[in-house]
Amino acid sequence: MREVGGEAYFLVLMAQFEKNCMEHIAVYGPDNYMRRTGLHETQSIDKFSWGIADRGASIRAPHSFKKNGWKGYLEDRRPNSRGNPYQIASRILKTISEVPK
Numbered sequence: 614m615r616e617v618g619g620e621a622y623f624l625v626l627m628a629q630f631e632k633n634c635m636e637h638i639a640v641y642g643p644d645n646y647m648r649r650t651g652l653h654e655t656q657s658i659d660k661f662s663w664g665i666a667d668r669g670a671s672i673r674a675p676h677s678f679k680k681n682g683w684k685g686y687l688e689d690r691r692p693n694s695r696g697n698p699y700q701i702a703s704r705i706l707k708t709i710s711e712v713p714k
Contacts, residue, residue, distance in 0.1 A: 617714050618684030623674075626712050630672060631661040633708045637689075640704050642696030649691065656690070 614623075630637070638645060638658055649658035654668040664670040665679050671691055678685040692701050 614678075614684055614687065616684075618682055620683045622712070622714070623683045626709065627663045627672065629708050629712050630663075633704075633711075634661040634671075635659075637691060637704050637708070640696065640700040641691050642693035644695075645691070645693050648693055 638649075646658050649655050651657035651660070656662050656669060656671045660671070662670045663672040663674065665674050666676050667673055668690075671689070673688040673690055675685070675688075678687065689705065
């Protein structure tokens with residue numbers, strides 16, 4: 614999101630991530646339900662949320678993201694360390710491709 618951005622695009626993108634929440638969780642690593650409890654700065658595995666500097670959200674955007682016209686990097690906090698990075702990246706890219714620019 615360094616080139617494409619803006620609040621309207623971001624909100625549509627987050628709606629698409631929410632729509633595909635369980636498809637993402639399916640590839641984000643085994644036993645993720647044990648980590649994604651909704652406690653200890655995590656969102657529950659069956660819910661999706663986003664927030665600016667919100668460490669408890671599914672997707673966290675830094676303050677600089679909003680200040681830079683809703684452009685920059687986002688942090689998907691749902692994958693665990695045992696997830697296959699190729700499957701995770703593929704699922705993220707598929708979701709992004711479903712959003713018109």
